[in-house]
Amino acid sequence: MAPSFLFTSESVTEGHPDKIADQVSDAILDAILGQDTKARVACETFVTTGMVVIGGEITTNGYVDMPDVVRSTLKSIGYTD
Structure with missing residues (x-):
């Protein structure tokens, strides 16, 4: 008898939190x-x-305004409120 196995995968659509x-x-x-x-x-x-x-962890000599990056990213993908 051939061994059996189960294969699963996940697919998410636009707007999914991931x-x-x-x-x-x-x-x-x-x-x-x-x-x-x-x-x-x-x-x-x-x-x-x-x-x-x-x-997470970030080691850098630069500076990034995280709230600004988050807001501009959300705006660029269609979240305007």
């Missing part, structure tokens, strides 16, 4: 690397209604 969090994390990474190419970034983003939390 997609939003990925966009914010990517924007933070890009902003930091734009100032310091040797920066080390381990950034996690958590989103819920009306709130974004950034966590």
Whole structure:
């Protein structure tokens, strides 16, 4: 008898919190690397209604205004309120 296995995968659509969090994390990474190419970034983003939390470790000689990056990213993906 051939061995059996179960394969699963997850797919999320536009507007899903995971997609939003990925966009914010990517924007933070890009902003930091734009100032310091040797920066080390381990950034996690958590989103819920009306709130974004950034966590992790960032080592850089640059400065990024995180609230500004978050707000501009949300605005660029269609969240205007």
